[in-house]
Amino acid sequence: MLSKFALSLLAAAALGLSLDGAADVARIREEFRKKQADAAARSDAALTGGWLDTLWKAAADAKDDDARFGALLLAQQVADFGSTESCKEWRGKVREEILSRFADDAKRMGDLLRVAGTPQTREALLARTKNKSIQATCLWVEASGYLATLRREKLSEEAAKRLDELMALLRTDYKDELDSKGRRFGDVVEGKLRQMNDLVVGKVAPEIEGKDLDGAPFKLSDYRGKIVVLDFWGNW
Amino acid sequence: MYPHERSLVARLKDEPFALIGINSDEDLEKLKPTLAKENISWRSFWNGAKGTAGPISTSWGVSSWPTIYVLDETGTIRFINVREQKLDEAVDTLLAELKAKRADGK
Known part of the structure; x- marks a missing residue:
């Protein structure tokens, strides 16, 4: 039988451990932030290896899923950042741990794609998740990569074909899934396709009907006969 | 952007010209003091x-501002x-094109 005193000591030790884990994660997050622009840190096996060991332990000891996911997400970023063989092994190991626990958690997987969305991680998540909204997000992130390339240069035949495929999936099977801002992927993709195909020099701009900032209704076509500068703006 | 837009609108106030915005602020009440302060007179x-996920910018495929x-x-x-x-x-x-067309009676 343990005395009350011994129990409270044990509880304090357990609490101390998890607090230390959280403090370690916070410390590494700060150090990592400072080193991200430092190319030499990528191949510094002692630095990234030390971080990864500590983060892995913090994840194992974490008091809840928020703390666990936070430690693992940072570990994934560190492993993706490092260029050593050991980091390459960690990448798969950390990714597997994240996906085995959180692959169907839309909010956390949105965070994963945003801060550690390498093609490898995105593909692994798409293959693993059963959540349709996460699948749609994976497809859209991939499509967005091609769209960004397309603004600078022509796509390879293979990439252009894949982009068509992704857009077709998003406007059919996934059209009612919502993006992180609450928009239907169907609407987002239709808009993007309209921008690429119809909102080009030489075509007539589509009608806009809406209300002005005082609530009065008006239409873009009210201004036919005038030269119009249409300015999508915001005060930020 | 505002000073440039303001000067464009002022310079062309007697011409067949309009600057039309599509404002993507989420909160109009927070925007209103800026409209007064920056003298944003255009519609x-x-x-x-x-906000930026609204229906007009979504249907136009806008993903960067300003566009x-x-x-x-x-x-x-x-x-x-x-x-x-x-x-x-x-x-x-x-x-200039528009004036030339009108002078030709088109």
């Missing part, structure tokens, strides 16, 4: 409470994302 559609289209008198898109000096030149070109 804007409001993109709605979803600018310059339309001629028939509503045809003639220039995209021209800014500052280039924006002035684009508008002046279209105004």
